[in-house]
Amino acid sequence: MPHLSRVSFFTSRKHKPSSTKMATLTMSRPPVAGFSFENCRRNVFLEGEVNNLECSLPAARKTGTTICGVVFKDGVVLGADTRATEGMVVADKNCSKIHYISPNIYCCGAGTAADTEMTTQIISSNLELHSLSTGRLPRVATANRMLKQMLFRYQGYIGAALVLGGVDCNGPHLYSIYPHGSTDKLPYVTMGSGSLAAMAIFEDRYKPDLEEEEAKLLVRDAIAAGIFNDLGSGSNIDLTVITKGNVDYIRPHDEANKKGVRLIELEALQLTGDYKYKRGTTAVLSKCVTPLDLQVVEESIQTMDTS
């Protein structure tokens, strides 16, 4: 465990000479605009200290993902895999990467899990207030602006790569938003470590004005390509279909990787995920039973006040 007490952040105060009888003025620093990056310097310093003690700081959980979206005739289909990784270990086999922004807008997130989760929640809350203020259903372009302005303000330190999709009064819209704050408005987008595999499927089979079932199949196949060809993506496929006035949040749409089925060899019976072993599996060599004679030494009763 790193000892934070070893690190001193405060320099020692010099003694004021007693001859000067001035009241000590304390001036608080005027608030500085923008994000304070002081903690980043501290983090780098701590990492150096911790390496000396031969342990490591916890790694931020990344979603190492495949997410994608496609615009079809009546709306948008968003898709995501469900694996969350922490380094080389799967931290969550079934995490939800499609986040709610507003009743007609949903957002898939890739990158650092905490960043995507929090960013989408903040914008969702601000968008609800905005929508109450305007009295109208929020527009996808508004959500896009809010997200890009926030991510630009943090200069890429918030590791959130998002696919934003929804249907508003101007029709279906789909945006991809990068951690540094740039956005692209396109008919089909993919993000995450599996995005190249998914984009290959899209580039081959996308046509304008798809039907809903075709679009769902296309997104399902794109995510499946990411799951099977990228180490950072896996497990199931979640879909969200957004049309005017209706949202289908299909979780899971497709269990691409079902947990394996074990057989008991002798009886050829299937065991579904049950790891109990029958008595006799392990051979018993010797048995020794010693009865223990216990005597009651002291008995005390404490009454509970149940009135």
Add this chain to the structure above:
Amino acid sequence: MLGEAEPQWLSEEVKTGTTIIAIEFNGGVVLGSDSRVSAGESVVNRVMNKLSPLHDKIYCALSGSAADAQTIAEMVNYQLDVHSMEIGEDPLVRSAATLVKNISYKYKEELSAHLIVAGWDRRGGGQVFATLKGLLTRQPFAVGGSGSSYVYGFVDAEYRKGMNKKECQQFVVNTLSLAMNRDGSSGGVAYLVTIDEHGTEEKVILGNDLPTFFDQ
């Protein structure tokens, strides 16, 4: 292979790695750009329109970091809207260029984007301004982006004063085509915007319709 959980380009900044060009003719301007946006070695958008409107008859061409360039263009779009409402008429191209220059100069160390501002106004006709690193200079034509280095010779040799609209458009298309062929970070389709006193015309020229030169 099992070392990194995430490809490097995912955390790389998205750059527009571009070719952009703007040229003025008697009565207006022509702007042109390619459409490739890259993040590291991967192309993230192959059809991005880098000619962004700042006002009805003033456009800017984006290059450099995608986030920085988009943000500057959107901020100046907003500031120009307010300014034009305050003066009650269409803003001057020089005003738009000054707004872009102010942001580029003030945040010189933090930003890495170059915008070329071009448009038409009643007082000065067609004008092209370069705002690289916070300088403001009016030029008869300007090129920018990573692909521009490959075509400086071509534009210097081929540019003549007094070209008309059609010749300017052809000049821009030829320049873009040559740069896109040689620069790895430029490609896709070519976008063309022509602004004159009658209005603004946007055109897309698909890859196979671009002029071809020596290509063996």
